[in-house]
Amino acid sequence: MFKLFRYLKPYRASVTVVVLLMFVQSIAQLYLPTLMADIVDIGVADGDTAYILGAGAVMLLVAAGGTLCNVVAGYLSAKSASGFGKIVRGRVFEHVETFSLQEFDTFGTASLITRTTNDITQVQQVLFMMMRMFLSAPLMIVGGIVMAVSKDATLSLVLVAVLPLLVAIIVLVAAKGIPLFTTMQKKLDRLNLVLRENLTGIRVIRAFNRTDHERERYGQANDDLTSTAIRATRIMSTLFPIMLLILNLSIVAIMWFGSIRINNMHMQVGDLIAFTQYAGQIMFSLMMVSMMFMMIPRASASAVRINEVLNTKPSIAETPHAQKVDGAKGVxxxxxxxxxxxxxxxxxxxxxxxxxxxxxxxxxxxxxxxxxxxxxxxxxxxxxxxxxxxxxxxxxxxxxxxxxxxxxxxxxxxxxxxxxxxxxxxxxxxxxxxxxxxxxxxxxxxxxxxxxxxxxxxxxxxxxxxxxxxxxxxxxxxxxxxxxxxxxxxxxxxxxxxxxxxxxxxxxxxxxxxxxxxxxxxxxxxxxxxxxxxxxxxxxxxxxxxxxxxxxxxxxxxxxxxxxxxxxxxxxxxx
Incomplete structure (x- = not known):
């Protein structure tokens, strides 16, 4: 899939800006729980209203700045991803135009249509997600862990126990889902083939009263695709409930052990609130990563199919010494x-x-x-x-x-x-x-x-x-x-x-x-x-x-x- 990203070249500046904006937005997100902890531990504990108002104003500015960065990054990401899709579609179309009839026979018209439309859309959607999450999610995970440890290293042992489990689940589910998404694209080709034959041959189908047969043929292709899609979606959809369950159990564990540490004067209430928020940010970022893992397998399969077209050399092409004939007679x-x-x-x-x-x-x-x-x-x-x-x-x-x-x-x-x-x-x-x-x-x-x-x-x-x-x-x-x-x-x-x-x-x-x-x-x-x-x-x-x-x-x-x-x-x- 990364081979296709060379077509992002015209949008390098936009992608760079998106990365910088998402970096700033992530820093803002990581800074907010610390401000909240200071308001609770200093402002509320000491009854210092001026400090609460001052820190609250800073929180508003940080939140507004993060939101602005997020909005601008979203706009630039959408523009870059759409531009990427336009370029790849154009390149695929131009390359297919150079194919001889032999290449058309090899790929099939229905498959070429699917590769030019659905497959490129899959990659385009993942690219949009990656630009938003490529820096943001890892930074939130790593930054959240660092900030949580800084608040209380002992309580961070809860995260040490949970995070490897989450990563293992994501890898296992993705490993089972990738082959199914590859199969889905092939079955989508088959569905398009049956549909195209039905539309182009409608006169013959009706003349020979084969409408019911064609409905059955289309139904079989449709059911085949649907059953594979259901299997793939069922496997990938298990990620969210599992991760949500682990997140909630983690929060319960943090609150339980955190209350014990507060009772023993090893931790302040504000730090526990901040720690809980950092844990939520880490889990949420992992959920975003898992969401990308749901999309990446299908996009990877689509990217392979697109590259198959782009890497196919026409069997009939211009020879290096091809000449233009002037004054030809036509013998x-x-x-x-x-x-x-x-x-x-x-x-x-x-x-x-x-x-x-x-x-x-x-x-x-x-x-x-x-x-x-x-x-x-x-x-x-x-x-x-x-x-x-x-x-x-x-x-x-x-x-x-x-x-x-x-x-x-x-x-x-x-x-x-x-x-x-x-x-x-x-x-x-x-x-x-x-x-x-x-x-x-x-x-x-x-x-x-x-x-x-x-x-x-x-x-x-x-x-x-x-x-x-x-x-x-x-x-x-x-x-x-x-x-x-x-x-x-x-x-x-x-x-x-x-x-x-x-x-x-x-x-x-x-x-x-x-x-x-x-x-x-x-x-x-x-x-x-x-x-x-x-x-x-x-x-x-x-x-x-x-x-x-x-x-x-x-x-x-x-x-x-x-x-x-x-x-x-x-x-x-x-x-």
């Missing part, structure tokens, strides 16, 4: 490329080689699981090839800066992804500098202009989170418009026409011809009608190339392609 070449997804038994693609040139449309077709989308993922360096190379204008893409590489590609994913905002904002997502004319032109080419014009606010119409207020075809067309607005050298359409009717598909492909004339176009598709006019068709079968050529050439030479065509088109359409 894409796959050279004997082989790649396997983590944990897969066999490669997704194996020995794939083909070339895609500017001004041409290169289509990739094949059965389900043949590796079509993998080609797009590898070109964008969402994953890196295991062997072989992907080259852009003769340069291995691993030697090109990630930002430079991706800035040259207009990508339309298989599943249309839109963001909350406006229609224009989603199209401009691909090119922040795109003006209204460019946005409208991209929408026209993508066959999205008509339905956008019919919306109440046109291009300023609101888009809900994930584009849920739009149909599948509308979302796909806006995704295509987003790529067109970028005006890249290379277009990658990953099965981006599947939600379109045949008429819209045909109109869109015709419009794309003129818009993407000089660019390199890669189309991943399952429909033969979408790619039959492509300049080059790459046929994949179980991750390997079964044939490359035009529609006519492949009909004559490639059995796999012929099988795909005959399954989709009639004999008249084939002819």
């Amino acid at each position: 894409v070449e796959f050279d004997d490329v082989t790649f396997s997804y983590p944990g897969a038994e066999q490669p997704a693609v194996s020995g794939v080689s083909f070339r895609a040139s500017p001004g041409e449309v290169t289509a990739i077709i094949g059965g389900t699981g043949s590796g079509k989308s993998t080609i797009a993922n590898l070109l964008l360096r969402f994953y890196d090839v295991e062997s072989g190379a992907i080259r852009l204008d003769g340069t291995d893409i691993r030697d090109i800066g990630l930002e430079s590489l991706r800035s040259m590609i207009g990508y339309v994913p298989q599943k249309a992804a839109l963001f909350s905002g406006t229609v224009a904002g989603n199209i401009r997502f691909g090119n922040e500098a795109a003006d209204g004319e460019r946005i409208e032109r991209a929408a026209r080419t993508a066959q999205a202009h008509d339905f956008v014009a019919e919306m109440k606010d046109g291009f300023e119409a609101a888009v809900a989170q994930g584009g849920t207020n739009l149909s599948g075809g509308q979302k796909q067309r806006l995704s295509i418009a987003r790529a067109l607005a970028r005006q890249p050298l290379i277009y990658v359409f990953d099965d981006s026409f599947s939600a379109l009717d045949f008429k819209t598909d045909a109109k869109l492909r015709e419009a794309l011809r003129s818009e993407t004339g000089e660019a390199t176009v890669l189309i991943v598709a399952q429909r033969v009608s979408t790619i039959m006019n492509a300049d080059r068709i790459v046929v994949l079968d179980e991750g390997r190339i079964a044939g490359i050529g035009t529609h006519r050439e492949l009909l004559a030479s490639c059995d796999v392609y012929r099988e795909i065509v005959t399954s989709q088109l009639s004999e008249e359409e084939i002819a």
Whole structure:
């Protein structure tokens, strides 16, 4: 956990002030019982009203000063802890943004959300407590013992008997609680995973009448987390009753033996009152320490999980010699490329080689699981090839800066992804500098202009989170418009026409011809009608190339392609 505290650097001055203020406040707290003892032993015993009033005024000033220090320290602690949380959340988010899809697969989206929110909040809360108690509690314990001994060393033997017992109890309870808090965070991940799957898949769940099943699944995850939380809380909550019992018994013992010492003229009444207050301060400080021990185990588990994210090096990162490509033409070449997804038994693609040139449309077709989308993922360096190379204008893409590489590609994913905002904002997502004319032109080419014009606010119409207020075809067309607005050298359409009717598909492909004339176009598709006019068709079968050529050439030479065509088109359409 202490590794994370390096992010407190911008708040060093505030933390230093908090430490100083808590030091002053602790000294004030320790001084008050002594003043009370003097008032009783000198002022009350001698009937000296002037001394009582003078010492009382000093007590008021000391108490007011301690309170002021406490308030200011509380404000600065809250400000520093909140700032720390903001910085760590920002660092985690920035670091996660550098992850490849492999790291996302390893951690899981639900876990990353929990680590960025709940885990950081746990550490932030403990940091706030530590700034208040880190100096104050130990100083009150040590100072209270010293002051108690100064009042009566013999009576302090009660504390000598009690304090080791309290420390042993705190250590024992914390040792049992730490593993449970670690388990709690993992079970919270599971709960978030089930909840996220339920929310994102609500249409499928309702369509298949699986609502009761999902309720049961969520209930199991919820009960599992709750039972662990109850066990952990039950163990940690035993601290307060035990410590309160020991505190009260200690006070009884102090009053008992103290009265005997007063009766024997070994101690004054004021000193006994002060001793009792010091004992209370020591016990209260120990209770605060135990409270921190209740929070530290969970925060420690959270800190480990946060550090796991921050210490994970992306499998795909900028190489030291990464270069920016100027004057690129957009020639894409796959050279004997082989790649396997983590944990897969066999490669997704194996020995794939083909070339895609500017001004041409290169289509990739094949059965389900043949590796079509993998080609797009590898070109964008969402994953890196295991062997072989992907080259852009003769340069291995691993030697090109990630930002430079991706800035040259207009990508339309298989599943249309839109963001909350406006229609224009989603199209401009691909090119922040795109003006209204460019946005409208991209929408026209993508066959999205008509339905956008019919919306109440046109291009300023609101888009809900994930584009849920739009149909599948509308979302796909806006995704295509987003790529067109970028005006890249290379277009990658990953099965981006599947939600379109045949008429819209045909109109869109015709419009794309003129818009993407000089660019390199890669189309991943399952429909033969979408790619039959492509300049080059790459046929994949179980991750390997079964044939490359035009529609006519492949009909004559490639059995796999012929099988795909005959399954989709009639004999008249084939002819």
